[in-house]
Amino acid sequence: MAINTTPTDSTDKKLPEWRPQVFINFRGADLRDGFISHLRKALRENHIKYYIDSDEPRGSPIEILFDRIKESQIALVFFSSLYADSTWCLDELVEIMKNMEKGTLRVIPIFFKVTPEDVKGQKKEFGVALYGEGRRRRPRMPQWEDALEAIPTRMGLVLLENSSHQKFLAKVIKKVKEVEAILLSERSYTSPTVSIQHLKASLPPYEQRLKQFEERFCFDTDVTQIFAIVGMPGIGKTTLAKKHFDKWMGRVSVNKIILGIHERDEWSACLCKELLDDAQVSVNKSFIFLDDVSEKTHVHFLLNNLHRVKEGSKIVITTRDKSCIRGLIHHTYEVPVLNQNEALQLFQYHAFNNQDYAHTHNFINMSQKFVDYAGGNPRVLEELGKELCGKNEDDWGKILEALPHCCNENIKRGLRISYDKLTDQQKDAFLDIACFFRSEDEDHLTSLLASQDSHQVRDLADKFMISVSSDKIEMPDILCSFGKELGLSASLQDNLGTSRLWDHDKVIEALTTNEGKDSTVRGILLDVSKLQKEFSIRRDKLALMPNLRYLKIFDSSCPRQCKVVNVVECKVYVPDELEMPLTNIRYLHWLKFPSKQLPSDFNAENLIDLRLPYSKIERIWKDVKDTPNLKWVDLSHSTDLIDLSALCKAKSLERLNLEGCTELVDLPEDTENMKSLAFLNLRGCTSLSSLPEMENLTSLKTLILSGCSSFDDFQVKSENLEHLHLDGTEIKKLPQTIEKLQRLIVLNLKDCKMLVSLPDCLGKLKALEELLLSGCSRLRSFPVTNENMKNLQILLLDGTKFRDLPKNLLGCANSDQVNLQRPPLTSNGLSLLRRLCLSGNDMIVKLQSSLSDLYHLKWIDLKDCKKLVSISTLPPNLQCLDAHDCVALKTVASPLARLMPTEQVSSSFIFTNCGKLEHVAKNEITCYGLNKGRLLSETLNRHNKGLCFEALVATCFPGSEVPDWFGYKASGAMLEPELPRHWSESGFVGIALCAIVLFEEQKIKNNNLQVKCICDFNNVKTSSSYFHCPVGGLSETCNEQRTISSTHVFIGYTNWLNIKKCQEEDGKKGCVPTKASIKFQVTNDIGEVTNCEVLKCGFSLVYETGSWEANSRTYDVKQGEAESIVKNNKVSKIMIPNCGVTTIPEKNQISGEESCRSTKS
Template identity: 25%
Template sequence: MKNLVGIESRVEQVITLIGLGLNDVRYMSIWGMGGIGKTTIARAVFETIRSRFEVTCFLADVREQCEKKDITQVQKQLLDQTNISCNAIYNKYDGRTMIQNSLRLKKVLLVLDDVNHEKQLENLAGEKDWFGPGSRIIITTRDVEVVKEQEVHETYKVEALVESEAFNLFCSKAFKRSKPSGGFLDLSKKVVNYSGGLPLALKVLGSYLNGRPIVVWHSAMEKIKKSSHSEIIDVLKISYDGLDSTEKNIFLDIACFFKGRGKDYVTRILKGCGHDAEIGIDILINRSLVTLEQETFGKVTLGMHDLLEEMGKQIVIQESPSDASKRSRLWCYEDVDFVLSQKKENKATHSIILYNMYRVREIERNWGDLDRRDLSFSNIWQLKLLILDGMTALILCDIPCTLKVLHWIYCPMKTLPFTDQRYELVEIDLSYSKIVQLWDGKKFLKDLKHLNLSGCYKLKQTPDISEVPNLKTLYLVECKELNYIHPSLAHHKSLVELNLRGCSSLETLADKLETSSLERLNLCSCYRLRRLPEFGECMKQLSILTLRFTDIKELPSTLGNLVGLSKLDLAALESIVHPVSLGCFVGLKKLDLSGCNELSCVPYGSHGLESLTVWDSSDNSNIVGLLSSLSLLTSLSSLKLWVSFPTSKEYDLGHLASLTDLDLSCNSFSRVPISIHQLPRLKCLDLNNCSFLEVLPELPSSLRELRAEDCYSLDASNVNDVISKACCGFVESASKDCEEILQIVIHGKEIPAWFEHQEQHNTVSVSFPQNCASTETVALALCFLFEDETFSNEQPSMICNGKEFISKSLLKVSSCICSENLFIVCLNGYYFSNLLSQHNRFQMLFPNIEVQRCGARWLVLRNQTSFLSNYVKVQLSEKIIYIGQRQLSVPKVHYIYHFPIKFILNYIKGFVSAASNYSASWILSQTGSLMTLFQPCSTVESIQHHIAVKPTFVEYQDLLEDLEEKLSSIANTEE
């Protein structure tokens, strides 16, 4: 709930209504008008209480998903998000049964967001007996009538923000602070008043007015006055009207076509159409018209509120309400059918996109001809963007000369109907199509930059690209029948990336490659490829060469011409004995020799390597020489050794002084080389699935991540010893970088006794240690044991006294965790110092993972005097510390505490936030008490004087910036 104005109290109300202490199954609805914050509240409630449930699922945008997909696909998504594997769902009745059978014995938290029809509820959460005791189903909707057929226990109506909340939210967007700049106070109050307390309108308007001159504010006010409070879209359109023509076009494209699509994908298409996409999208994000959504596995997609999406589509429809042929964009199947059937001149439409697979099949059935329907776009004179993904019953009769981007995945055609005229195409994507030959002879496509024919299983040869001078990328992945590469490719001067992965029929590439701009060449899994081409002297740009799983016997001597090579993958080239000297590759950083069983040493000249991978599944006698030659690699930072270590010799890895990542997983040794303790920079050690490993050596204090899952032979006492020493070593070394944490996943069946505070499930209570002079000289080690083997795509979160305090991205837990593995995390007080009290509760939330037991232990830095010398000194001269509404007792009157500057600033910010609910006189009276706690070197008088002459609440809030500047200068002076 960080940075969410007015949310906390609403979340508390919803949680109270939902009755978490009751063991029955309960439905609850959250309803209100669009843009009021229903989804935001539901998401915050979900994140707050999810740890109390066995299975959780937040199913977003139910209305939109049901419009775009068959209900069975939505049912399957629900099951997938609860980590329940299921085969295809053939009809909605099977889906209902599968949901009931999968969840009826589990305590479930299910949020169905934006439901607009009772049938959606009927098919996704139809009856109470679908869910186990204690389950909670939360439904957000604009229409309370939708849930009347369901037995809903509680209904929460989301009201508009109160005036103070609305004012704060608006100011945070319009001024990036909590109060208006000079001269804008009255105008700000008027905007807030006319916005009706709607969070969406406040954010959009505030972002639009940010940095604008006062004349623009007056103009916006006039437009707002003309709209009634209920016409929110008219209010939102003010921000749209303030965009320039390019930004408007990008906004409309996203609203009509690209909501929910990957940012990189959309950016590339819009650039192909001639838009400055990167800048335009950033402006829309800054104006709160578009959001970035982080999906699982790191993909970033473009999000947009459904009201803004509706506004964008309405703007396009209003271009010509009764005649779709006069609209700029078409995304509705019926409209496209109408326009194409008219066969009349069309100068308005420039974009047509149909890529909804479920609706595609439906519309094709309605058209009646599943075998063929000829499409002609010759009358659409300005068509630039055409996407027909999945339309398998259509035949393209012509390609408009004006077309910039053509995407047609699963295209049924054998070739494209190019003529001799000149085309403006920038990108063609015909992935997984029936294309046999893209075009015949030469085609002049001077603007074409990207060509993707991946998965075209009938493609036998690449086209002649001699008249395609600006082609940058050519993807031919998994073209199983491809057996001929046109000679024009070997001499192309602009090609940057060529991907032939999985072209299993390809036997030869070319006699000689002279592609001077080529940077990436992927020949992985070209199983019949026996010979590499010679490389011309001009190929200095090639940086990544992937040859794994080919039948190449030897490397050409001209490989030395690739002076820019930084990554070379020779994995599974079993016959390679003496690869060419790597001395000429001065920039080579990554080398993969996995499965090169005949190799007896690291190739000569590889001393500059930063990453090396060696894998050998056989009892290879050459491995002795290979391991011995590692001493040459003094720059190595990442090493993967999946080999059979000879038991007769202890191998010294201590000379690899630059090594930060060491992967020894899946090895059969019983002991890890003890020399790893001598690696001064080692951060990550991977020993997963070393099932014969019995003992771990002492680990270096620099270690921050240890993975030893499924090491079944590890001695329990050794595990306990390793954990305690690793945590203690971390405390002493982490003071150099307070933002680091230590994470360990290791085989174990019970929490080690070293964790002196232990409790059931995922929460443990600990009192602050009495022998610690500061929260910055203490660390906390937490240990978790899981119930059963389980799987989750989501990262856990850390909670201290009810507040999340660490970024999920920092916690690197395996997605599949076995019940006989322990997860240990050790972190210092930097992360939670401003949340601590005398008695504390720490909790780790694992989505959809049940924690059996957890433990905790405080760790105090031994040499506190040295550590504290770089921190601002703070004298506590009172027995009571006021932190907002909470009081902390101080045992003695005169203690000297030491805090880093970040802690002091967080402390004051927390006080300012808490004080916002009190009168100016109370604030002023408490400020003096507060500031006597902070007496850093000869500056307290100036700060107290500054506060004393700031008598009003609004002026008081402005103090924070001044305090930050003063305290920062103090910290710099102290250091």
């Protein structure tokens, strides 16, 4: 089945002179070049202009790519499992997101076998690629994290693990064309006149929404039905209901419509008089439309009087409050927001109506920003367009600049209706969110806003004033600016008597002037990055704000308070005698608080969240204060902190972050009374030597002691621990009581240089999923245990002195499970293990055979195991074996790994710098790779219609010759074989590619190096099929730079059926290519690598085992004794039949023209 990415327009249609450029950001090691080559081909066919970094000259600096990003209008960002391991990709992403925020670039995120949640939250394998197994920090990590979190998932596409690549590629092209159409539409308004008729014809498709509404429900029944149309103010509920009313009014005898019900004082009397008392309603089927119902009592009254309406009547109501219909009306339709294209068309219709001047590029960019601000709300778009219509560019800029805090008057009147219906508590909550907590966790916000018997957050969500998604609170831009404008001044008319200061000029004025008591201030938000100069708070100003609940002084230029904050000077100073009673304070966040402690008069009774990161405090406050409501405390990187006794009564504390408090020697004994404490972070507290008795911490789930270099004695503090990080501590052993941690998921002991042994009870941790022992250089053995860590998935033992792994941990229960075609149902040991790292171990001599039973094991790292001599049979699902620099390695098992149908697609076997690898071992590696590739190709052909864009199996090892069984060979990096007749029929499954590469002490950063080839297959009667094909290389996560020296062999086995399908798309189904041009090259994240050379290359066709071609086209020669003679790239002898590699005798070759005639007949 061909990939349907062909253009919809006729090829004769004249294309616009200007077309947007698409910048493609991806990690080649994950997608390989097959998918990208198909993408490039589809983009070309659809006349879409694109840029990819391989188009840039060799060695180009990344600044050149930044320029290309700025020149582009669309960015395709492919997020894959190891994307975040590439600093090059991440730096590009930061630049892409900068341009997106400026409004000059549209971003289409592609989630390639990863989920948006994993990418934005840096979770699972994606998080491992970013941070490493130990959550490492890299220099530009904050910028990368911010860029990942800012990804606009609304426009994203997701490819699931087993989804069809061909269908997904078609979706990608469709999405690019949609965005391109928007950009071309914008561009069209640079012409001298605007086609108002064209714009009017393409206004928001209410008919489409009407169709969605009517398709959802059955209207042709004799049962009285009530339908509800719900949505935010201005979304088009009334318009949609009127269209439905107009369509149906002719089908019934009686039609009643009552608009603006929220404005009626006596709703019940009104309904009886205008509707229910009408005799016709009781005797004839009626269509009744009730607009803007706002109270649940209205719905109850309607339901209680349905007996007065003729059976079979239809009633449609609209409401902006879901709570008033919940549990009463089950037929509901929520009107969706306009998509980007619809919103832009509506805005332009109103903004450019009847104007005859040329609109500049700035108008186009500002239009998109206004559309983004509107959030797909039709009324907002219409009002903004009308306000801007006829104004010049400067006026547009001023209005745009004021949008975040100044709402359009007409829009404001519409929103005011919803706001006025709120209770006082709901109004408070709405304004607090708009001014201070627009994007916040629901649990955190609910605690801050909490008052007796209130559910403000969910109430606001029901009224479409906020949205709650994945436990995150969000508020639309328009509602945020409306709320900020209301919150800035005292709203006495609402009897709230409070104001919220978020404008830095007003904040400075309020904190420095002498204007007496100001009881109206409810919250203060100060972004110090906006300050032009330093200032000092008046001694008594905070004391004159008795109703202050929220005080946040922060730096938006560094939202994560990274180490850069340390070099930024404090801009807000306080006098020594600062008065700060603040009896109502709930939230205090003060970055770089300049004093040694909070004032003695500070009242913490209502305090819920205290954040003083990078502060100068030595203790929080003097003496002990009641803190019954305190849940969160962040004192991270307060390097002078020595005393925590102020928290002795914080019995409700849930999270305590003390990371980087280097002078903190101990925790107070009363810490054990914090029974609600779930998270305790002491990372980098280098003076901390021990913890007090804390047996009562029954809620503690995460304990982080990473880098506590003075900490030498760990005792179990909570049996409910799930994450325990002891990496970088001085502990010598783990206590026997560790077996109590039956819920422990992660045990991190990395770089515990003094750790000499592990307790025998370690195997009893049956919930354990990650055991990290990297760098435990004194650790020589695993405990002998009869217990099973059946849930363990990650085991890191690099840098240890283990001589072997205990067989009872690795072995299967029954030896007869060796030939199973599916995972063992019952097994001993690490049956779920996925990642095993043994790198840097100088003690292991042989890798034991019991590893072959680990069906789920996908990654084995043996780098720098200097004494490793032999590798036994490997497990069947292995995705990567990295044996780089195993200088003593001589032999591998035969077969190298179990051969069976497996769950994963590609495999990589890396033996770089293994100079002692024997010839027989190299033959086994190549032969296994071939058979594995063939098996995977056959599986793909059955289950995924043969389409795969990755190398199925890749291998590399030291050597200087192309294996003899390769049918086509040549010197240098170019190969031009003549393909034989019928080569792609009856049993053909793929191709094998080989490159001999000479390295001169090649240093590889970020473990990224790829050998690939550019292929051009053609026929005398057809045009070329041009594509990239991967051969192999290095792509797994690696923190250290590695070096490759001498000459190496790279062999890749890849599926061919995807190329066949591309030919079918091109209309070449009748003819198979008879000539090929294959050029090999070595690349990394930057581009082509120049300080290495491809000396030789090879190419062979691969067929199914037992096929007619595999049997009839081979000679009977002994394995390993094959030879071939290549003259002018023509093969004259066939090699190694038992591996299934086939080449064609010279006499069978025919011309391309004969091939065409033969296949067509």
